Amino acid sequence: MRALVALLSPHRWKGKLAEAERLLRAETPPADLGAKLDAWLASPAWELRNAAVKLIARFRDEGRYLRLLGALADRSEAGIVRRNAAEAIAQLGLRTVLARTALVRALGDPYWEVRSEAAAGLAALFTPAEDLEAALLQALFARKRGHSTFRGEKLNVPFSELRLREANFEVRMALALALGHLGLSRAAFDALRALAGDDSWLVRSQAAVAIAHLAGRLPDLFPEARICIERVDRLSEGCVSYFIHREVLGFVLRAAAEGPAALTAERLGSRYLCPKAGWNRVRR
Amino acid sequence: MLYLLRHLEESFGPFRLFGYWSFRSMGAVVTALAVSLLIGPLVIRLLRRWGARDQGRAFGGLNVATKEGTPTMGGLLLLVSLFASCLLWCDLANQQVRIVLAAALYFGGIGAFDDILKIRHQSNERGLARHWKYAAQIAFGFLVGVLFLTAHSSPYGHEVAHTLVVPLWSKGLYLGWAYLLFVVVFMVLASNSVNLTDGLDGLAIVPAMLVAAVLAVFAFIVGNPDPAVPQKLLFRPLPGCDELVVFCAAFLGAGAGFLWFNCHPASVFMGDTGSLALGGILGTLALLVKQELVFFIAGGIFVVEAGSSFIQDYIGLKLLGRRIFFRAPYHHSLMHQGYSETKVTVRFWILSAIFAVMALATLKVR
Numbered sequence: 001m002r003a004l005v006a007l008l009s010p011h012r013w014k015g016k017l018a019e020a021e022r023l024l025r026a027e028t029p030p031a032d033l034g035a036k037l038d039a040w041l042a043s044p045a046w047e048l049r050n051a052a053v054k055l056i057a058r059f060r061d062e063g064r065y066l067r068l069l070g071a072l073a074d075r076s077e078a079g080i081v082r083r084n085a086a087e088a089i090a091q092l093g094l095r096t097v098l099a100r101t102a103l104v105r106a107l108g109d110p111y112w113e114v115r116s117e118a119a120a121g122l123a124a125l126f127t128p129a130e131d132l133e134a135a136l137l138q139a140l141f142a143r144k145r146g147h148s149t150f151r152g153e154k155l156n157v158p159f160s161e162l163r164l165r166e167a168n169f170e171v172r173m174a175l176a177l178a179l180g181h182l183g184l185s186r187a188a189f190d191a192l193r194a195l196a197g198d199d200s201w202l203v204r205s206q207a208a209v210a211i212a213h214l215a216g217r218l219p220d221l222f223p224e225a226r227i228c229i230e231r232v233d234r235l236s237e238g239c240v241s242y243f244i245h246r247e248v249l250g251f252v253l254r255a256a257a258e259g260p261a262a263l264t265a266e267r268l269g270s271r272y273l274c275p276k277a278g279w280n281r282v283r284r
Numbered sequence: 285m286l287y288l289l290r291h292l293e294e295s296f297g298p299f300r301l302f303g304y305w306s307f308r309s310m311g312a313v314v315t316a317l318a319v320s321l322l323i324g325p326l327v328i329r330l331l332r333r334w335g336a337r338d339q340g341r342a343f344g345g346l347n348v349a350t351k352e353g354t355p356t357m358g359g360l361l362l363l364v365s366l367f368a369s370c371l372l373w374c375d376l377a378n379q380q381v382r383i384v385l386a387a388a389l390y391f392g393g394i395g396a397f398d399d400i401l402k403i404r405h406q407s408n409e410r411g412l413a414r415h416w417k418y419a420a421q422i423a424f425g426f427l428v429g430v431l432f433l434t435a436h437s438s439p440y441g442h443e444v445a446h447t448l449v450v451p452l453w454s455k456g457l458y459l460g461w462a463y464l465l466f467v468v469v470f471m472v473l474a475s476n477s478v479n480l481t482d483g484l485d486g487l488a489i490v491p492a493m494l495v496a497a498v499l500a501v502f503a504f505i506v507g508n509p510d511p512a513v514p515q516k517l518l519f520r521p522l523p524g525c526d527e528l529v530v531f532c533a534a535f536l537g538a539g540a541g542f543l544w545f546n547c548h549p550a551s552v553f554m555g556d557t558g559s560l561a562l563g564g565i566l567g568t569l570a571l572l573v574k575q576e577l578v579f580f581i582a583g584g585i586f587v588v589e590a591g592s593s594f595i596q597d598y599i600g601l602k603l604l605g606r607r608i609f610f611r612a613p614y615h616h617s618l619m620h621q622g623y624s625e626t627k628v629t630v631r632f633w634i635l636s637a638i639f640a641v642m643a644l645a646t647l648k649v650r
Contacts (some may be wrong), residue, residue: 046605050605066372077605078604078605078606079604079606080601080605080606080607081605109604113606113607118573127285169621170610200621200622201622202621202622248408
């Protein structure tokens with residue numbers, strides 16, 4: 001109903017939206033930013049709430065951090081606002097337990113962009129941890145039979161008994177990236193190996209980078225990781241001016257040839273693909 | 285103009301050929317194609333020199349950056365070859381031909397104005413405002429509708445002009461003056477749907493050519509000088525429509541000539557000059573042969589593209605505050621999923637051919 005009211009009266013928000021757009025491009029925050037943000041966060045128009053969420057991240061308004069967490073957790077909130085709330089939480093860079101819990105919970109969000117942003121946010125904010133790895137694997141896989149998830153059983157479920165739960169390729173890409181950053185066990189490697197055989201070349205590409213990234217932290221897995229990367233299907237349906245997938249794989253293999261010490265986050269980070277930037281622009 | 289040579293049949297027998305639409309159609313295809321191929325490089329060079337270059341838009345696709353700077357406004361090439369061929373081969377005294385040529389000029393003019401604004405401002409976002417575009421399209425729809433429905437200016441009788449022909453149903457739907465409203469909405473939908481489809485090399489022109497071919501078949505049947513032909517297929521005869529076959533042939537030639545330069549990787553984009561003109565021409569053709577609903581079947585790709593944009597923008601983003609597709613129009617969604625441009629384009633061509641066959645099937649299934 002709130003969305004319908006906002007849709008039927010766009011003229012009411014037009015001026016405020018233009019102002020929000022201006023603020024998003026401004027270098028310094030205006031003196032009354034706080035009052036504006038509070039008013040816009042309470043607006044029935046999701047575009048204004050969305051602008052407020054972006055402005056909180058833009059001007060690093062840590063005082064309204066909880067509002068971001070609230071927006072992310074509220075399933076009745078517009079999907080784009082939830083997505084941008086997840087992104088804003090990562091941009092603010094506060095490594096809190098609340099953020100960790102909210103982002104992990106958002107991995108189960110019904111809207112794919114929120115799941116994708118939550119995975120990327122976890123990768124950006126936190127360091128490898130068992131619970132995060134388990135949450136990512138749970139978001140990615142489900143049991144073939146019986147229970148739909150394998151919560152509680154942690155990582156002891158053999159991969160042969162799992163099926164891919166995540167149907168959206170963009171989220172699988174984000175989960176591969178997150179596992180590359182946060183994985184710390186054989187289970188993460190097995191999951192990435194499964195993603196390296198994905199139907200989408202974008203996911204395969206992302207998984208190859210993530211495997212190399214993981215192998216850089218877990219040298220025991222390096223020989224296996226190298227073979228796995230070499231075996232990634234190079235066929236790419238998307239070739240415009242150059243084969244992005246092949247270029248990424250070539251880079252990863254060259255790095256892998258130098259040994260596990262060369263597989264650092266700094267070196268590999270630029271090779272993760274970023275949906276928002278377009279596939280031919282690497283993640284900054 | 286060559287049509288007039290048929291009057292000299294008595295002094296030189298073979299001139300009678302210019303009286304046959306079949307001969308003139310072949311001539312129109314060849315002429316439009318030849319003109320396109322001859323002047324194409326020159327037009328592209330001129331566009332490049334004028335600085336008519338595509339500004340690129342951040343769709344998150346694979347190849348946005350690689351397309352930046354390609355000459356745009358290639359619709360001019362399409363329109364010049366179409367007009368050259370029509371002036372040579374069409375009977376310009378025919379009212380239907382004059383209406384559709386006026387539509388081409390009008391929509392091409394709106395598109396050119398839009399393109400010029402974008403080029404001047406160096407931004408794809410700063411062309412003609414959407415509401416002005418709609419206003420111009422509505423004005424044209426209103427004018428054509430009034431022309432159609434007013435007794436002394438209509439090319440058809442009262443009953444025929446006020447009736448919407450429904451595929452698979454031989455009786456049709458008498459709308460009266462409500463048909464005017466339908467015409468306005470139809471013209472806006474037709475021109476915008478082609479405009480939205482024009483996003484990849486060769487994506488809009490081939491489906492447009494297939495729709496023109498389908499409408500040519502309908503024009504041949506309903507405009508056949510022998511009234512028994514349309515009546516046999518349960519259509520009402522529309523005198524004068526047979527001349528539109530020659531126009532459609534010129535359109536096919538001009539389209540093929542444009543595709544020569546627009547196929548991937550494109551040397552020139554049609555810009556709004558071309559896409560709005562294509563939509564305007566096809567919409568007007570469909571109106572003139574009274575096959576508006578067949579346009580939506582034959583141009584199924586245009587419906588999918590416009591529908592996906594509508595669902596994404598109005599139902600998804602405006603109402604629900606979320607995306608329904610990765611990107612819209614739908615071809616951008618496929619590109620986002622990692623499919624190559626060529627694959628998306630060729631698959632859309634295949635679908636267009638299927639839609640065209642489905643539209644032709646409505647000729648028989650009635």
